[in-house]
Amino acid sequence: MREHLGLAGGFLGQVRARPDAPALVWQGEEVSYRALYEAAGRERERLALLGLAPAEPVGVLAPKSPATIALVLACVLTGRPFLLPSPALADAQLADLFAQAGCRAVLAPQGTAERVLPDSGVASQPVPDGTTFMLTTSGSTGLPKIVPLGAAAVDRFTAWAGPAFGIGPGTGVLNHAPLNFDLCLLDVWTTLAHGGHVVLVDPDRGVRGGHLLGLLESGTVHVVQAVPMVHALVADAARRAGVRRLPAVRHLMVTGDAVPQRVLVQLPGLFPNARLHNIYGCTETNDSFVHEIDRDAVHRPVPIGRPVPGAAALVVDADGAVVEGPGAGELYVSTPFQSPGYLDRTRHRGAFTGHPAALRPAGEAPADGADSGADGGSDAGSDPEQADGAHVGADGGADAARAWFRTGDLVRRDAEGRLHLTGRRDHQVKVRGVAVNTAEVERVLLGHPAVLEAGVTARPDPLTGRSLVARVRRRPGAALNSLQLKQHCALGLPKAAVPSALTVVDGPLPKTSTGKVDRTALGRLSELPTAEGRTS
Amino acid sequence: MSHIETIKQFIVEEFLPDVTPQQLADDHDLLSDGVIDSLGVLKLIAWVEERFGLAVDDTDLDPDNFRSAASIDAFVAAAPQRVGSQPCTR
Structure with a gap:
């Protein structure tokens, strides 16, 4: 197998080898790899005129469109970190976030975002070397946290996800999530790195089941990843329209939340040729678990399953002890795709930690309250300094000293070693x-x-x-x-x-x-x- | 003829049960302050289709058509009625 070149290299390889192949489908129109590359080139020229330092971050604030994807690609291809927050955030929050990430310029396709300027009263935080995407946590917990992702981590992700879900030249992948969601690492960026085409759902029609069904009926979509609600909308629309089967879909992934049984039982019939997967991930760690759902056993609760290759998981009980074998506790995750930590290091504490077992004695020290309040974390006194050197994953992997991410999710491990979500430790x-x-x-x-x-x-x-x-x-x-x-x-x-x-x-x-x-x-x-x- | 009072009546019943139609301005932006989210827009569209006998197709889904009671009223006034369908009179 040829070595995967990562996002930038993979995309450029497709531009050279298959320039006229479709890269995006938007409102019924195809955008070829060549056209997307040329649009990204125009954005690169515009970026070059801004007079920014080589790795100086920029903000990108725009709704989903091929032009926005070209702007993001311009940043990816030039190694420029960029903050891509949700346009649905309040203006004051956006101004704070852009300032925190040190973005002097906030861009929209072929122009600047007029809506919001960085807040000059907020101190900027240093962006780790090698950062590419900067996403934000989706929480309403005060100001969202900025999650920087390294280019190497993103490349490891695209290297894993392409083969894992059969994404290659000619594969159509539905993208429903907004561009600021980490789900796009799979449905947009992995697809472009491997020569598939992304069928972009127009956010204005994103909850029209009939519209979504139409996209799937066209036969050009082979991979569907979405939150349970989208699958529910499609299944309901199919029933209303009398559509019995969507045979073109080969992989169907449910992610972001537990799948309601009502929806799950409809999937095998509607997607007769699809393998069904339940994916668990966080913005901080990206996809961490995949469980292939048994098509003949959709009446049983779906576990989150086992860690993806290179990832590791721990179940930690209320006393901070690691649970071996069957049992319940909080889920800690470490993946090859994860962030080095929040940009704001004061909010990093308690979320990215060393191995819980190694931290146990420190757990007796009183917490200093740095992580109290909005984060809702019952910080066990974990030392952020240890986060950078405590854990060497059993898998080794490219990051020899990966931290553990404390997910806040409560899980139960069954006798077969599979994990099941049971709730949250906070609100x-x-x-x-x-x-x-x-x-x-x-x-x-x-x-x-x-x-x-x-x-x-x-x-x-x-x-x-x-x-x-x-x-x-x-x-x-x-x-x-x-x-x-x-x-x-x-x-x-x-x-x-x-x-x-x-x-x-x-x-x-x-x-x-x-x-x-x-x-x-x-x-x-x-x-x-x-x-x-x-x-x- | 303006349907703005009917539209406001539906909006408050559905989304703001403690508010009277008079308290809701005709041009109040329902989308920007979270009175109606994207699923609420779906509900609204289903009601507009049923109440006014209209077919709202995907090309009409510009959220600006559903941004305020006044814009919904303008949309209803401009939309051709679906053949063979009568507005219901509940």
């Missing part, structure tokens, strides 16, 4: 693939001057898996309503963290015996019939 929930910290949403609600009490919880949603519900007690005499509160939330939170159901009441919220707002009771209250729950 984090996933809403449509975005990690949302309900405690942070409560803090934002409580920041409104007319709010006395606030409780936020997640409730099951038949389509999206989970939606946020909030109950707020207003101050006596206040004329506060849900419209004003949603506006207030939108100023300080990403869209996914704005509760979809928001109830304003005048009486006290239900409390637990310790006087805290009882979120379980809130979840039950939200199930009472209201105008919100009506279906049209």
